[in-house]
Amino acid sequence: MKHFVIALLLLTTLSLSACNSVKVPKSTMGHSMSATPTDVVPTKSDWKIADHPKANEDIPISIFIKDKANQPIKSFETVHEKKMHLFIVSKDLAYFSHIHPNYKGDGEFAITTAFPAGGDYKIIAEFTPKGGGDSSIESHWQHVEGEAAKEEPLVPDQELTKVVDGKKVSLTFDHLMADKTLHMTFTISDATTDKPIKNLQPYLGAMGHTVAMSADAEKYLHIHPMSTAGNGPKVIFMTIFPEAGVYKVWGQFKHEGKVFTVPFVINVPQK
Numbered sequence: 001m002k003h004f005v006i007a008l009l010l011l012t013t014l015s016l017s018a019c020n021s022v023k024v025p026k027s028t029m030g031h032s033m034s035a036t037p038t039d040v041v042p043t044k045s046d047w048k049i050a051d052h053p054k055a056n057e058d059i060p061i062s063i064f065i066k067d068k069a070n071q072p073i074k075s076f077e078t079v080h081e082k083k084m085h086l087f088i089v090s091k092d093l094a095y096f097s098h099i100h101p102n103y104k105g106d107g108e109f110a111i112t113t114a115f116p117a118g119g120d121y122k123i124i125a126e127f128t129p130k131g132g133g134d135s136s137i138e139s140h141w142q143h144v145e146g147e148a149a150k151e152e153p154l155v156p157d158q159e160l161t162k163v164v165d166g167k168k169v170s171l172t173f174d175h176l177m178a179d180k181t182l183h184m185t186f187t188i189s190d191a192t193t194d195k196p197i198k199n200l201q202p203y204l205g206a207m208g209h210t211v212a213m214s215a216d217a218e219k220y221l222h223i224h225p226m227s228t229a230g231n232g233p234k235v236i237f238m239t240i241f242p243e244a245g246v247y248k249v250w251g252q253f254k255h256e257g258k259v260f261t262v263p264f265v266i267n268v269p270q271k
């Protein structure tokens with residue numbers, strides 16, 4: 001049944017803070033695309049990270065997931081092959097990492113990672129307590145000591161074509177505007193020959209994953225392709241950007257055994 005639900009999964013749209021929570025139903029079959037939380041299990045979290053983590057050192061991170069009564073949540077669904085997906089972004093959104101903590105039991109997830117420079121990072125954990133229909137999100141801002149990287153201004157890309165790891169990737173939208181269901185399409189070709197790539201491989205159970213984050217790192221969307229059919233060159237995602245503004249979008253795809261991540265900065269206009 002879960003697999004069937006996952007197969008129907010078209011998108012997951014979540015906001016990080018409860019006060020401006022945006023939840024879009026996974027299925028677009030209903031009429032309502034309103035921002036109503038559906039079957040997200042309410043959670044709390046404790047984050048245990050070394051007191052003064054330094055850049056470029058291995059930093060153990062433990063995340064304790066609890067229910068609203070402060071009791072550990074003990075069992076989790078496996079979603080896209082993992083019990084937890086962890087995203088780490090620097091405050092300027094220049095740095096992006098997608099990793100998978102291990103489940104230790106009793107609500108505790110653990111991973112060791114290194115931060116590339118001093119500064120502030122947002123860490124976002126996505127997981128689904130057993131029985132939950134949609135993923136829950138917990139997030140944490142972490143300061144890291146050490147020399148800061150030069151801040152990269154978040155400027156919308158003039159042209160939505162990038163070359164990453166020998167792939168040329170273009171991003172197009174059917175209509176780009178806030179608060180409206182839209183299609184975003186990644187088209188992937190070989191950067192040297194310009195030939196369309198038709199042998200993309202599934203990555204974590206989907207033909208691609210897209211994460212989008214608002215410029216202030218407060219709004220977060222994790223989007224999956226509309227269909228698992230086809231292996232490129234086009235991968236189509238459907239989503240809603242909850243508000244107008246600048247977003248950074250990271251598309252992640254797998255080709256010839258290697259995952260590549262392609263970032264874009266877009267400006268989503270008002271409806």
Ligand SMILES: [Cu+2]
Nearest residue numbers: 085086098099
């Ligand atoms: Cu993941």
